[in-house]
Amino acid sequence: MRRFADLYDALDATTSTNAKVEAMVRYFREAPPQDAAWALYFLTGRRLKRLLTAKVLVPWTQELTGIPDWLFAEVYASVGDLAEVIALLLDQYERPARPEEMPLSWWLEERLLPLKDLDVAEQREQVLSWWKVLPRRELFLLNKMLTGELRVGVSDTLVVRAIAQVAELPPATISHRLMGTWAPSRAFFEQLLSPEVSDSDVSRPYPFYLASPLEQPVETLGAPKDWLIEWKWDGIRGQLIRRQGNVYLWSRGEELITERFPEISEAAEALPDGTVLDGEVLAYENGRPLPFSRLQRRIGRQKLTAKVLAEAPASFIAYDLLEERGEDLRHLPLRERRWRLEALLRDKPRFTVSPAVETDSWGALAELRHESRERNVEGFMIKRLESTYQHGRKRGDWWKWKIDPFTVDAVLLYAQPGHGRRSSLYTDYTFAVWNGQELLPVAKAYSGLTDQEIAQLDRWIRDHTREKFGPVRSVAPEQVFELHFEGIAASPRHKSGIALRFPRIARWRLDKKPQDADSLANLKELLHAQH
8 A cells, every 4th residue: 555655646746747657667567466456447547436425434534533513624625625634634643653564455355345245333443443543645545445536647548658668568559458347456467468468358449549639720631632531420439349249339438338229239240250340329310410419318318218219219330440350450551441341331230331521622621511510520530541540649640620619608606626636726617607697507617727727716716715515615706717618408407407518618718707708598599509
């Protein structure tokens, strides 16, 4: 646990990517394989299910510290993170001699995970015994694990780089081995580092190749004939795998969604064994995509009734062939992969090859791009015909030329602390628009501001707080922000009746007053115009 706490601190203390990689390389070279597997589990964004709730952790903390309710609430409102609050409060009390150092895997497998099988009294006895002896850093991490909220500020790309250095293997190999579902174990970690390994997991997808945003003039790409141009579909990016008689559908977020789309899974049984398609799951009807909001109706349902399936019929739009009859095709140029894909899916129901958009000039393509929203797409994908299928976001060969986002000017109403190194700053914001004389919340956003702007806004929030609700602060409705978002949908779950898709902060409008913000009526007009 101490070694993992050192790694966590090292990653949290720097913004240098090289320093982060160096810290992880040191850790993975020194840690026992079982510990390294668990560290990798957390570093790649995986989390334990919550073992204990605030409902029991707060009274236990008060029992040890004697702190009254009102003071605990004040400390929590100031710090904003329950695990950190508990660690800070308990750190004020004298500790016995440092306990024997136990491996991270021992803490997880022998102590934390078995908690779920104990009654509350037994859980209390165990947790309080740990709190009384662990130093603050380990205690903080332990609390994060207990609450299922442990996040580490490092990207998957850097984790892959570190493991690749330790294993002396190509990053692409490591990235592939980390895809899909895996359990943190000594055997898994040793297999991950092995120079020669037989991968027995037939469900494992390939790492996704991600396009970069096109920020330069499209004409700088050269002749259109050298590129495959497709519509950018507004669905769920996924890989469809047919291996050893089974079908697996993975989302880009590495979630297995096979059971959510039974009609696609059934149709995939007609594909040859050893097939892997890269493409998009869409709500699709009469030869054209339906709005993403239709697909969301299926995603949020626990039970897929006949009515739900009829409202959002799904299809798989394929735009790449990664494996054919068990052969990895990623090293082939897109031109050839595309030719093989068209031959494979000819006359296959529920499957459509993403059509190429033919154009003689970039100017003509720019004109066609204006039709994106009425086609329920997000713009264009532009892929070099000679490109291989890489992993991660490699600039140069794949570009996404998206339509301009929707915009709204909204007023900041609430703020709460962020996570990780930003847990002491107010970085998560709730924004509102006018509904008559009332400001009504319509969106939450936490990205788009510079570090300097975050620090400036944090000071303003603390000076202009009206009320506190736990970690959330209500602020004076004075600051206006321009938000960008990708879509809008009706939502009975929200008081405003609408939900914005992918809202983010575009800029802080210091030039505008609160009365200049947009109205709910404006957003509802936009909603009706879309439908």
